[in-house]
Amino acid sequence: MADQVEDLTGSCAKPQRRSIGAKRNPATEEAILGAAQEILRDKGVKGLSMEAVAKRARAGKATLYKWWPSRGALLVAVYERAKGEHVHEDKGTLIATMAAFYRYVFDFWRTAEGQVFALIIAEAQSDADVAEALERYRKERLVALAEVVDRSQARGELIEGAQAEALAETIMAAAWMRLITGRLDSDPERLAHEVLDGWMVGNR
Amino acid sequence: MADQVEDLTGSCAKPQRRSIGAKRNPATEEAILGAAQEILRDKGVKGLSMEAVAKRARAGKATLYKWWPSRGALLVAVYERAKGEHVHEDKGTLIATMAAFYRYVFDFWRTAEGQVFALIIAEAQSDADVAEALERYRKERLVALAEVVDRSQARGELIEGAQAEALAETIMAAAWMRLITGRLDSDPERLAHEVLDGWMVGNR
DNA sequence: GCTTATATGAACGATGCGTTCAGATGTGTA
DNA sequence: TACACATCTGAACGCATCGTTCATATAAGC
Structure with missing residues (x-):
C-alpha cells in the first residue's frame, strides 16, 4: 500500500x-x-x-x-502566488513609466487570478485580518512606487512641491479606483497624464 | 381585529x-x-x-x-436614505473646498450608516446590479465635483492643462482609497494639498 | 518504540440567501 | 354588491458556504 x-x-x-x-x-x-x-x-x-x-x-x-485560517487568508495566498512582482521598468519619463505600470496592472487584474485582488478588497471591508494583509501589501507597493517617483524627482521632472510618497499614493488610488468600479479598460497612457501632468515641470 | x-x-x-x-x-x-x-x-x-x-x-x-430584489439593492437603498446630499460649499479656494469635502465624507463614512458605503463597494465586486448602482452613483457625484473644479478653473486657480472631470476623479479616488484601506482618520486638509497642489497656479 | 504532528474524509452546526406557500387584508372595478 | 387583484405576514424550504470536530491513518524524530 x-x-x-x-x-x-x-x-x-x-x-x-x-x-x-x-x-x-x-x-x-x-x-x-x-x-x-x-x-x-x-x-x-x-x-x-x-x-x-x-x-x-x-x-x-x-x-x-x-x-489558512480563513477564506480571506487563502485569497491573499492565492493572489501573492499569482502576481508577478512588477518591477517598474524605467521608460525615461515618469508619465511613460506609470503608463506602463497602469497597463500592466490593468491587464493582470483582468486575468482570472488577478480578479482575486478585487475580492480581497471586498473581503477586507468585513474581515480585519484581510484588511491588515491588504494594508501591508499597499504599503509595500507604495514604497516601490515612491522610489520611481523619487528617481523622477532627482531627474528634475517634478515641480518643487511634489512629495514622492503622496504622489505615489495618488497614482495608486487612481488605479484601485478603476479596479473597484470595473473600468479596467481605461487608457493607461491617458490616465497617467490625467494624474501626473499637473506635477510635471514645464506645464507652466 | x-x-x-x-x-x-x-x-x-x-x-x-x-x-x-x-x-x-x-x-x-x-x-x-x-x-x-x-x-x-x-x-x-x-x-x-x-x-x-x-x-x-x-x-x-x-x-x-x-x-429590494437582493441584499445589495437593500444596501443601496439604506445608503441613499442615510446620506445627506453633500453640497460643496465654496470655501474660497479649491483646496479649502475639497478639504471640507474630505472632512465631510470621512466623518460620514465613519458613522454606522456611512459604513454601508464600504459594504456596497465590496458587494459590487461580485454583484453586477450593485456594481451598476455604484457606477451610477459615482458618475452623479463626479458631476457635482467637476462643477466645483470648473468654478475654480474659471476663477483662474488652476493651471492651463487641468481638466475638470479628470481632476475630479483623482480627488474622488483619493477619498475612496482611504475608505477601502481603513484610513478615514487621514487629515483632510493635508490630503487636499497632496492631491491638488500640483494643479494650482502659483506652484511654479 | 513512543511521541508528535500531519493528512484525509466525513459529519455537524450555524448562518444567510433567495424562494415558495397559505391565509388574511382591503382597494378598485364590474 | 360581488369579485378580481395586489399586497402583507409568517413560516417553511432548499441550497450554499463557512468554520469546527472527530476518527483514522501516516511517518518523522527522539
Whole structure:
C-alpha cells in the first residue's frame, strides 16, 4: 500500500496524498494553491470557495483551515502566488513609466487570478485580518512606487512641491479606483497624464 | 381585529401592520428601512442581514425581496436614505473646498450608516446590479465635483492643462482609497494639498 | 518504540440567501 | 354588491458556504 504517487491530475481513483509524518507536506500546499488557481480559470472567481478548493485538491477542509485560517487568508495566498512582482521598468519619463505600470496592472487584474485582488478588497471591508494583509501589501507597493517617483524627482521632472510618497499614493488610488468600479479598460497612457501632468515641470 | 395601530416600537404583542389593499403600504417601506438603520446603529454593519431586517421590521422576507430584489439593492437603498446630499460649499479656494469635502465624507463614512458605503463597494465586486448602482452613483457625484473644479478653473486657480472631470476623479479616488484601506482618520486638509497642489497656479 | 504532528474524509452546526406557500387584508372595478 | 387583484405576514424550504470536530491513518524524530 501507500503508493506515494503524485497524482495531481486525478486519473487514479483512490488515495494519493497522505501525511508524510510529523511535518508539513509541501505537496499539499502546492495542491491546494494549484487547485485554487485551476478553479479560478475554470469557474471564475465565483466558484472559489473553501469547499471547492478542498475537493479539487483532494484535501481535507481541516487541512485548509489549519494553514489558512480563513477564506480571506487563502485569497491573499492565492493572489501573492499569482502576481508577478512588477518591477517598474524605467521608460525615461515618469508619465511613460506609470503608463506602463497602469497597463500592466490593468491587464493582470483582468486575468482570472488577478480578479482575486478585487475580492480581497471586498473581503477586507468585513474581515480585519484581510484588511491588515491588504494594508501591508499597499504599503509595500507604495514604497516601490515612491522610489520611481523619487528617481523622477532627482531627474528634475517634478515641480518643487511634489512629495514622492503622496504622489505615489495618488497614482495608486487612481488605479484601485478603476479596479473597484470595473473600468479596467481605461487608457493607461491617458490616465497617467490625467494624474501626473499637473506635477510635471514645464506645464507652466 | 384589525387594530391599525402604528406600533413600530413593539410594545404590543401580536399584529401591527397588514395589507392596506391592492397597493403598496408606505409604512412597510418605512419600517424596513428604519429597521435597517436601527440594526446598523445597534449591531453594526455585520448584523445587517435580510433576515434580521425582516424580523426587526416585523415584515415578511417575501416583502423585502419584492421591493429590494437582493441584499445589495437593500444596501443601496439604506445608503441613499442615510446620506445627506453633500453640497460643496465654496470655501474660497479649491483646496479649502475639497478639504471640507474630505472632512465631510470621512466623518460620514465613519458613522454606522456611512459604513454601508464600504459594504456596497465590496458587494459590487461580485454583484453586477450593485456594481451598476455604484457606477451610477459615482458618475452623479463626479458631476457635482467637476462643477466645483470648473468654478475654480474659471476663477483662474488652476493651471492651463487641468481638466475638470479628470481632476475630479483623482480627488474622488483619493477619498475612496482611504475608505477601502481603513484610513478615514487621514487629515483632510493635508490630503487636499497632496492631491491638488500640483494643479494650482502659483506652484511654479 | 513512543511521541508528535500531519493528512484525509466525513459529519455537524450555524448562518444567510433567495424562494415558495397559505391565509388574511382591503382597494378598485364590474 | 360581488369579485378580481395586489399586497402583507409568517413560516417553511432548499441550497450554499463557512468554520469546527472527530476518527483514522501516516511517518518523522527522539
